[in-house]
Amino acid sequence: MSSLESQSAPPRSMRTPLGRVRALGAAHSGTQDFWRQRLTAVANVPLTIAFVVIVVSLLGRNHAAAAQILGSPLVAIIMLLFIGSTAVHMKIGMQVIIEDYVHDEIAKLTLIMANAFFTIAVALACAYGILKLSFGL
Amino acid sequence: MALSIVHRVTGIALYFGTLLLAWWLISAASGPTAYAHVQAFTSSFLGRLIVFGYTWALLHHLLSGIRHFFWDLGYGFKASERETMTWGALIGGISLTVLLWIAAYAIGGGR
Numbered sequence: 001m002s003s004l005e006s007q008s009a010p011p012r013s014m015r016t017p018l019g020r021v022r023a024l025g026a027a028h029s030g031t032q033d034f035w036r037q038r039l040t041a042v043a044n045v046p047l048t049i050a051f052v053v054i055v056v057s058l059l060g061r062n063h064a065a066a067a068q069i070l071g072s073p074l075v076a077i078i079m080l081l082f083i084g085s086t087a088v089h090m091k092i093g094m095q096v097i098i099e100d101y102v103h104d105e106i107a108k109l110t111l112i113m114a115n116a117f118f119t120i121a122v123a124l125a126c127a128y129g130i131l132k133l134s135f136g137l
Numbered sequence: 138m139a140l141s142i143v144h145r146v147t148g149i150a151l152y153f154g155t156l157l158l159a160w161w162l163i164s165a166a167s168g169p170t171a172y173a174h175v176q177a178f179t180s181s182f183l184g185r186l187i188v189f190g191y192t193w194a195l196l197h198h199l200l201s202g203i204r205h206f207f208w209d210l211g212y213g214f215k216a217s218e219r220e221t222m223t224w225g226a227l228i229g230g231i232s233l234t235v236l237l238w239i240a241a242y243a244i245g246g247g248r
Contacts, residue, residue, distance in 0.1 A: 038206075038209060041202055041205070041206070042206070044199070044202075045199065045202075045203070048195060048199055052192075052195070052237065056237070056240065056241050056244060056245070057244075059241055059244060059245025060244070060245035062169075063165065063168070063169040063172040063173070064169070066165055066172065067165050067166075067172075070162070070165055079162075083158075086155070087155075090148070090151065090152045090155070093148050093152070094148075094149070094152055097145060097148075097149065122155045122156065122158075122159050125159040125162070125163055126155070126158055126159045126162050126163075128163070128166070129159070129161075129162030129163045129164075129165060129166040130162060130166075132166035133162075133165060133166050
């Protein structure tokens with residue numbers, strides 16, 4: 001065996017070079033975000049319609065009535081689903097926008113982190129409100 | 138038509154609009170005083186303008202997003218089909234927003 005061959009040999013693995021990269025794409029992380037963006041988009045269609053109906057039904061009502069409706073099981077579950085699906089959808093959407101327009105590596109990573117923090121915080125705040133209305137103090 | 142940017146812009150608007158949703162839900166959970174603050178804001182001119190804009194952004198993004206379902210499935214790539222779907226999302230979004238607000242005033246105004 002020549003020294004050139006031993007130096008260029010890859011780490012021991014049964015996988016072929018093609019097998020290592022297949023289905024991972026340019027981002028090296030596969031199509032998870034792509035799939036989740038479509039999954040949440042489909043979920044958001046009925047959930048958004050339900051959300052609009054809920055909001056309209058609460059218009060002009062006082063706090064007691066609004067709190068009772070928002071905390072009722074069906075409405076609360078729909079709202080939680082809407083919040084969860086929306087949070088995932090908007091986190092991926094904003095990340096795509098950041099990756100498209102921000103090319104400075106530090107700025108990009110900072111914004112991607114801020115995006116994750118923002119979406120998680122907003123989703124948790126919304127969910128907390130709904131759960132508090134559902135379960136009381 | 139170069140309206141794909143509108144899909145992004147409405148998405149960004151909805152992204153920050155979730156702050157309003159969080160404020161509304163937290164205040165509803167906090168009590169009548171906090172809820173009254175939100176109602177005072179959403180009844181003001183600026184508040185109504187923001188909620189009206191949010192309504193349009195939401196409905197436009199919804200209809201505009203449905204175009205992407207067709208494209209993802211491999212349909213609607215002809216120029217005429219793209220034009221039809223894009224104009225449909227644009228006109229549909231504005232129409233539904235106006236109709237919804239008329240319905241909202243009819244329902245909410247009666248209480």
